[in-house]
Amino acid sequence: MDFILELPADARGHTGILVFVCRLSKMVRLAAVRKSMTAPQSAQLFVDNVFRHHGLPEAFVSDRDPRFVSHFWQHIFCLLGTRLDMSTADHPQTGGQAERVNRVLEDILRSVCAAEPTKWSTLLPQVEFALNNAVHSSTGFTPFYVNRLRHPRTPLTLPPASSLGGGVANAEDPRGLKGLRTSVKRNLLSFIETGEVVRQRVRDAMAAAQDIHKEQSGRQGRKNTQAVSAVGSTNLRPRFVGPFTVIGVHDHAYTLDLPSSMATHPTFYVGLLKPYRPAGAVEPEEPTASQNIAERHSPSSGRALPTEAGQEREQESEQEHEG
Incomplete structure (x- = not known):
């Protein structure tokens, strides 16, 4: 979790963005916020933007923002059975992930909002989709694919005659129902197996990227x-x-x-x-x-x-x- 603040005020008075990043999949969630946002309000944004879609993470990594170290958040963590890990400045293995997303996010907003800087909040959904549909260098997959093992449909990928309907089984033909159950079971097992393979590849790629980052940081320093x-x-x-x-x-x-x-x-x-x-x-x-x-x-x-x-x-x- 991290904040991007001091942005131009939009029509609703928002001057910042609360950024959530998944450590494994690199999935990004963005929420426009006001500078005066309190700890209870940030907790509500977490419930609305992260918890209802992905459930409860095992741990949070964040800087020492007063909103995150307040008694309210500490009480929430105790009730939900999770923990808050505070990052250490300039440490290559703590934090850094949200800061990197912040830099990319600011670059994107700077490009798409050059003519109308106060309209940045209306473009957050499209920017969030673009970030989650881009291949991440440390995993080799898009965050969408790591989370759901499928790529989202876009106007460029929809077939000419798109249909969301599935096959229809004849209720009076037991052989058709048996074949349908076998097909569903086979597809489910294949889905689970593919998910395990993808997650293992992501973990291996992230471990290799962290080793390279640690080696380069130790050899060159941050200057x-x-x-x-x-x-x-x-x-x-x-x-x-x-x-x-x-x-x-x-x-x-x-x-x-x-x-x-x-x-x-x-x-x-x-x-x-x-x-x-x-x-x-x-x-x-x-x-x-x-x-x-x-x-x-x-x-x-x-x-x-x-x-x-x-x-x-x-x-x-x-x-x-x-x-």
Whole structure:
């Protein structure tokens, strides 16, 4: 569980989103909330959006938001027989899942609500469907398929003559009923077997992804993304501004030639920048590993776009060479 707050207020006064993410299937549930939402209200949203569809989870993982550590929630957990696990900051094995969903969710809303930022709450159902119908990198399946072993129908997948009716058995023919029972039993056993196979594959894939994450986190560290400048708030504003000329390279940070009107420090962490490409330029080919290494160690002057602090990006910054 986690919150996305400080969004533009919609017609009903909602300024945030309560995000629920299933640890196994990666299924996402979204609920628009007000900034003044209380612990009882968040508990009611959990019942309305999660409990009635999926039942009670064994445990919750969340940050130390006052709404989640209140006596009300603790009492709910005791009555329902579950537990609340608080995440530890910067720990690779606690939390992080909801934060990753939050970043993707903000990117989607920023794209679809650019013209009308206050309409974001009306698009939450479509955004939730899109997230749950996308293949997750750590499981190899869509959340819909992991939960139900089937993909939902969409307008593009409906056949020309779609029917929800099943076969009709003749009540006066016992052989037909026997054959129908045999077919149903066979399909049920196949469904159960497929479910076990899918769940085991998901667990194996998640374990492998966690091992890789832990190894990379221990080897590279998270680096300091807060000791650099921020440009405005995150919310649904455009992510990048610029372009600006790179005038200095300092290990994992670049210094940009910013106008004095911006009134911000000109040094930014490299993960918060991206190369500038003029509109209408031809998309570059995918660089090879050797090209990435060469470009990463090239201190040539170029242009880059700073993005807002706090938005961690794993891609390395590239620079445009002037010829």
